[in-house]
Amino acid sequence: MKLAEALIERADLKKQLAQLAERMRVNAKVQEGDEPAESVDSIIDTYESLMERLENLIIRINRTNAMVLMDDTPIADAIANRDCLKSRLRVYKDLHNAASTQQERYARNEIRFVRCINPKTVQQKIDELAKAYRVLDTKIQTANWNTELME
Numbered sequence: 001m002k003l004a005e006a007l008i009e010r011a012d013l014k015k016q017l018a019q020l021a022e023r024m025r026v027n028a029k030v031q032e033g034d035e036p037a038e039s040v041d042s043i044i045d046t047y048e049s050l051m052e053r054l055e056n057l058i059i060r061i062n063r064t065n066a067m068v069l070m071d072d073t074p075i076a077d078a079i080a081n082r083d084c085l086k087s088r089l090r091v092y093k094d095l096h097n098a099a100s101t102q103q104e105r106y107a108r109n110e111i112r113f114v115r116c117i118n119p120k121t122v123q124q125k126i127d128e129l130a131k132a133y134r135v136l137d138t139k140i141q142t143a144n145w146n147t148e149l150m151e
Contacts, residue, residue, distance in 0.1 A: 003143070010058065
């Protein structure tokens with residue numbers, strides 16, 4: 001199994017587990033004299049089985065990410081770098097939006113706000129970060145599809 005396939009399976013398992021948790025919650029209590037639509041014990045058994053599969057899959061994914069090198073760097077390090085780029089990108093976009101928002105003044109005596117930063121400079125930083133993110137993400141995705149999942 002390729003690493004990318006394992007990542008897709010992990011996402012599917014997480015969705016299934018969330019649905020099972022909701023089904024357990026819904027069927028945990030009924031009115032006196034009624035029967036639950038589904039057996040909670042049966043749902044719990046399925047939940048625990050899927051949770052074991054997920055745990056095993058996560059361990060194998062993490063092991064693979066730590067051991068396999070991409071440009072002389074473990075994939076795990078590249079993922080950390082990509083996550084930080086994404087966070088930085090989000091902060092700079094928020095900063096740009098805050099600095100770019102137009103102020104509506106209806107009278108001369110209303111408070112006037114002035115920018116403390118240049119939105120153009122921030123936009124250039126956003127463009128640099130976005131490009132770096134796209135390049136790194138593409139490399140990671142390529143590595144994921146070319147790497148066999150470790151046992």
